[in-house]
Amino acid sequence: MNKRILAMLLAAASLAALSACGNKEEEVVNADGPLTYWCKLETVHRTSVSTLGDLPLYKELMARTGVEVEFTHPPAGQEQEQFNLMMSSRDYPDIIETNWTTRDGGAAKAISDKIIIPINDVVESSAPNYKKILEENANIKKAFTTDDGQMFGFGAVVRCPDITSGGLLIRRDMLEKLGMEMPDSIEDWETFLERAKNELGVQTPFTTDQHRMENYMLFINSFGIGPGFYIDENRQVKYGPSTPEYKEYLTVMSRWFEKGYLDNGLFSNTQSIAEAKILNDESAAFYGFIGSTIGRLMPSAKDESFDIIGVNWPNKTEGVEGTLYTSMILGDEGSKYGFSTTATAGVTTKNKNPEKTAKFFDYLYTEDGNLLKNFGIEGTTYNMVGDVPTYTDAITADPDGLPIADAMGKYFRATYPNPGFINDINYYNQYYAYDQQKETLEIFRNEFKTASASALPPVSLSIEEASEVSNIINTINTYKTEMFAKFMMGTASLDTYDEYVANLEGMGLSRVIEVYTEALARYDAR
Amino acid sequence: MKTVQGKPKNILQSTLDAIKVSWIKHKWLYIMSIPFIAYYVIFHYMPMYGATIAFKDYDVVLGVSGSPWVGFKHFKDFFHDFYFTRVIRNTLLISIYNLLWSFPAPIIFALLMNELRSERFKKTVQTITYLPHFISLIVICGMLTDFLAQDGLISVLLSKFGFEPTYYLSYPQYFRTIYIASGIWQGIGWNSIIYLSALSGIDQQLYEAARIDGASKLRQVWHVTLPGIIPTIMTLLILQMGKVMSVGYEKIILLYNGNTYETADVLSSYIYRLGLSGTSMRYSYTTAIGLFSSLINIILLVTANKISKAVSESSLW
Structure with missing residues (x-):
C-alpha cells in the first residue's frame, strides 16, 4: 500500500514540476520570442502556404523591421468558432486580427473586457506613419477609434476609396444587336429587357439569386434607398424596406417579374446558375463582380x-x-484614403511588446510598405516600369497555372482587406486582365460620385443596446425577406404595403432606428 | 408486499445484499461496462451543464460559469416572439404529417414485400428502394431543387397532367407535401428493414392454422401478420413521438427560402438562423428555445409510452 501512495505522490510531484516548467517557458517566449499573431488564412493563400509566415511579404517585413512574428490560423470555416473558444479560454496570442466592430458592444467592449488594449500611446510613440494617416484622414481615424476615443487596432487603409467591385453587368453584344445605347434609367432597362425577351428570344432577360436581389444594389439604389439600414442625404438613419420609395421599387420589380423580364427562378437560383444562364444566352443581364465574375465568364464564352x-x-x-x-x-469628403474594418489587428492584453508590435505594423503604412504588401519583392514579383510597379510573370503567368489572385497569395496579401495599405490603383489596373474589366472599373468608379445616400459607417452599439435591438432586427429581417418574396411574386398585393410598414413598426423598427441614430451621433463625434 | 411496510430496514439490507451478490456474480460484466458509462457521462451528461446558458446572458468572454443569471428571461422572450406561434405550428404540422404519412409507409411497404413470391423481384425492389437512403442529403436536396424547377423533371411530368409548370419550391402551399413525399422516397426502403425482420420472426404455423380455418389473404394479414409486428410498430411510434418537436433543420434549410418561411420555418431552422448563421449569435436565447422543445419532447414521449402501455401492453419501460 505504502509503495502505491509513494508512487502516486511522485507522479503528482513530477507533473507539478512539468507544468511549472511549461509556465516559465511561456513567459520567456512572450518576453523575447516572436510575437504570436492570430488571423484567418484566406483561400488565396491556402493553395500555396500553410501559414502567412511563409509568405515572402512577412519574411521580408520581419527582416526590415527586425520584429519576429509567428502566425497561427484557425481551420477554414471555423474562424468564428475558434475566435469564441479563444475568448472563453482567455488564452490570447499577442496580436488578433478580426473585425472588432461587428461584435456586440464593438471594440469598446473588447477593450473593457481586457482582450485588447487601446493603442493611442504606442501609435503616438512608435507608429509615426500610421499616426500621420489617421491625422490626415478623419474618416479613418473615426473608424478605428471607439466612441470614447480609444484606438483599437491597425486596420486596412484603402488607397482607392472610390472603387466598387460589383454591380450590374450586361451582355453588350445583345445590346448592340438591338441597336440600343447603354440603359440609363429604369425605363431604359425595362425597354431593353422587353426587347431582349421578345426580339432575341432571351428567356429570362435579368437573372440573379434571391439574396442579391434583396440585399445588393441592383435597382434599389436607383430609387435613392438602401436595401437595409442606411443614411440619407441629410445623414438621417433610414430603413430602406419601409420607405415609400421601396413601394415604387417593388411595383416596378413585381411588374418585371410578372412579365418574365426577371428570372422567375429567382428564389431557387444560385450565382452559378445565373452565370450559366448568361453564358447560354438565356439571360442578358445580372449582378456580378469585376474580378471574379467577368474574369470567370470571359474565358468560358x-x-x-x-x-x-x-x-x-x-x-x-x-x-x-x-x-x-x-x-x-x-x-x-476631403479624406484621401478609405478604410475597411473587416480585418483589424488588435494588440492583446497578453502582449508584452506593444512598441515592437506597432513598429511592425507601422511599416505597412509607408510607401515602401505599400509596394511590399501589394506588389511583393522587386525583381521577383514586380519591376518598376517608370513610376509604375509592374507585376512580373510570376504573378501574371503563374508557372502552376494559378489564377492571378492565388498567384498573388503565394507572395503577398493584396486581394482582400487586411492591416496596411490595400487596393492600390496600379494593383487594380493589372489585376483586371480583360479590357471589359478595366472599362467596367471606370464605369463603376464614375457612378460612385453621384451618390448621396450611403451605408452606415461602422458604428458601435453598447451591449445593452445590442441585446435590445438584435432580436428586433432579426424579426424585421425575416419578415422583410418573406414579404419581399410575396410582393415580388404577387402573392401579397402591394395595396397592403401600408399594413406591411405598420407591421414593421409594430416589431419595433423605430426603436432600432433610434438606437442607430444615437450610435451614429456618437460615431460622428469621435 | 406486507413486509415492506413492516420492516423497511430489512428491505434496505436485502437490497444491499442483492447488489453484493450481483457484484460477485457479474463482476467482470460491470467492469466491462465502465467505458460505456464513462462515454455517456462524458459526452452526454457533462455537456448538459452548457444548457445552463439558457438561464443566463451568455457572453463568450465571461464563459458559461461567469455569465450573469437572468432566470426565465429568454423563455419569456420566446413566448412573446413574433414568430413563436408560426414556428411551433409548422413544427407540429410537419411532425404530424410525418406520423400520418411517412410512418405507416414503410409498414405497408414491408407487408407488401412479405407477400411477394419471386425472391429475385423482391431483392431488386429492395435494393432500389434502399438506394436513396445512401445519397447525401445535400445531393438529395440539390436533385429536388432541380426536379422541381420550372423546367425540371417533376414539373415537366406534372405538366402532362395539366398542371402549370412552375418553381414548386417557391410556393408555401407545396412545401410540406414536397418535404413529406421526398422523405418517404428517401426512407421507405431503409425503414422497412426493421419490419421485415419482425415479419420473418412470425411463426409459420400460425398462417397454416389460419389457412385451415379458411382465412383469406387479407384476413391473414389482419389477424396474423399485423399482431405479429405490433410491438415493433408501437416501440417505433413511441420513439417517434419523442421527436415531434425536433424536425431536423438540415433538410429544411436546404429547401426553404424567404417565400416559404410561412410553412417551412420550424423550431430548429429558426434556432439555426438566430444562433448560428449571420452575426447575431444569440446563444442563450436559442439554447432556451432548444431546451423548451426538448421539454415538450420528453412530455410527449412519456405520455405516449403511458398510453401505449395501457392500450397495447407494449412500452419502452
Whole structure:
C-alpha cells in the first residue's frame, strides 16, 4: 500500500514540476520570442502556404523591421468558432486580427473586457506613419477609434476609396444587336429587357439569386434607398424596406417579374446558375463582380462575340438625376484614403511588446510598405516600369497555372482587406486582365460620385443596446425577406404595403432606428 | 408486499445484499461496462451543464460559469416572439404529417414485400428502394431543387397532367407535401428493414392454422401478420413521438427560402438562423428555445409510452 501512495505522490510531484516548467517557458517566449499573431488564412493563400509566415511579404517585413512574428490560423470555416473558444479560454496570442466592430458592444467592449488594449500611446510613440494617416484622414481615424476615443487596432487603409467591385453587368453584344445605347434609367432597362425577351428570344432577360436581389444594389439604389439600414442625404438613419420609395421599387420589380423580364427562378437560383444562364444566352443581364465574375465568364464564352460590361446604375426616370444610394460610406469628403474594418489587428492584453508590435505594423503604412504588401519583392514579383510597379510573370503567368489572385497569395496579401495599405490603383489596373474589366472599373468608379445616400459607417452599439435591438432586427429581417418574396411574386398585393410598414413598426423598427441614430451621433463625434 | 411496510430496514439490507451478490456474480460484466458509462457521462451528461446558458446572458468572454443569471428571461422572450406561434405550428404540422404519412409507409411497404413470391423481384425492389437512403442529403436536396424547377423533371411530368409548370419550391402551399413525399422516397426502403425482420420472426404455423380455418389473404394479414409486428410498430411510434418537436433543420434549410418561411420555418431552422448563421449569435436565447422543445419532447414521449402501455401492453419501460 505504502509503495502505491509513494508512487502516486511522485507522479503528482513530477507533473507539478512539468507544468511549472511549461509556465516559465511561456513567459520567456512572450518576453523575447516572436510575437504570436492570430488571423484567418484566406483561400488565396491556402493553395500555396500553410501559414502567412511563409509568405515572402512577412519574411521580408520581419527582416526590415527586425520584429519576429509567428502566425497561427484557425481551420477554414471555423474562424468564428475558434475566435469564441479563444475568448472563453482567455488564452490570447499577442496580436488578433478580426473585425472588432461587428461584435456586440464593438471594440469598446473588447477593450473593457481586457482582450485588447487601446493603442493611442504606442501609435503616438512608435507608429509615426500610421499616426500621420489617421491625422490626415478623419474618416479613418473615426473608424478605428471607439466612441470614447480609444484606438483599437491597425486596420486596412484603402488607397482607392472610390472603387466598387460589383454591380450590374450586361451582355453588350445583345445590346448592340438591338441597336440600343447603354440603359440609363429604369425605363431604359425595362425597354431593353422587353426587347431582349421578345426580339432575341432571351428567356429570362435579368437573372440573379434571391439574396442579391434583396440585399445588393441592383435597382434599389436607383430609387435613392438602401436595401437595409442606411443614411440619407441629410445623414438621417433610414430603413430602406419601409420607405415609400421601396413601394415604387417593388411595383416596378413585381411588374418585371410578372412579365418574365426577371428570372422567375429567382428564389431557387444560385450565382452559378445565373452565370450559366448568361453564358447560354438565356439571360442578358445580372449582378456580378469585376474580378471574379467577368474574369470567370470571359474565358468560358463559347462565342467570339460574347461581351459583358458593367452598367452605370440607372436613374429612376429618364434624364432626371435622382438620389442614388451607394454601399460605400459617404460624408468624409476631403479624406484621401478609405478604410475597411473587416480585418483589424488588435494588440492583446497578453502582449508584452506593444512598441515592437506597432513598429511592425507601422511599416505597412509607408510607401515602401505599400509596394511590399501589394506588389511583393522587386525583381521577383514586380519591376518598376517608370513610376509604375509592374507585376512580373510570376504573378501574371503563374508557372502552376494559378489564377492571378492565388498567384498573388503565394507572395503577398493584396486581394482582400487586411492591416496596411490595400487596393492600390496600379494593383487594380493589372489585376483586371480583360479590357471589359478595366472599362467596367471606370464605369463603376464614375457612378460612385453621384451618390448621396450611403451605408452606415461602422458604428458601435453598447451591449445593452445590442441585446435590445438584435432580436428586433432579426424579426424585421425575416419578415422583410418573406414579404419581399410575396410582393415580388404577387402573392401579397402591394395595396397592403401600408399594413406591411405598420407591421414593421409594430416589431419595433423605430426603436432600432433610434438606437442607430444615437450610435451614429456618437460615431460622428469621435 | 406486507413486509415492506413492516420492516423497511430489512428491505434496505436485502437490497444491499442483492447488489453484493450481483457484484460477485457479474463482476467482470460491470467492469466491462465502465467505458460505456464513462462515454455517456462524458459526452452526454457533462455537456448538459452548457444548457445552463439558457438561464443566463451568455457572453463568450465571461464563459458559461461567469455569465450573469437572468432566470426565465429568454423563455419569456420566446413566448412573446413574433414568430413563436408560426414556428411551433409548422413544427407540429410537419411532425404530424410525418406520423400520418411517412410512418405507416414503410409498414405497408414491408407487408407488401412479405407477400411477394419471386425472391429475385423482391431483392431488386429492395435494393432500389434502399438506394436513396445512401445519397447525401445535400445531393438529395440539390436533385429536388432541380426536379422541381420550372423546367425540371417533376414539373415537366406534372405538366402532362395539366398542371402549370412552375418553381414548386417557391410556393408555401407545396412545401410540406414536397418535404413529406421526398422523405418517404428517401426512407421507405431503409425503414422497412426493421419490419421485415419482425415479419420473418412470425411463426409459420400460425398462417397454416389460419389457412385451415379458411382465412383469406387479407384476413391473414389482419389477424396474423399485423399482431405479429405490433410491438415493433408501437416501440417505433413511441420513439417517434419523442421527436415531434425536433424536425431536423438540415433538410429544411436546404429547401426553404424567404417565400416559404410561412410553412417551412420550424423550431430548429429558426434556432439555426438566430444562433448560428449571420452575426447575431444569440446563444442563450436559442439554447432556451432548444431546451423548451426538448421539454415538450420528453412530455410527449412519456405520455405516449403511458398510453401505449395501457392500450397495447407494449412500452419502452
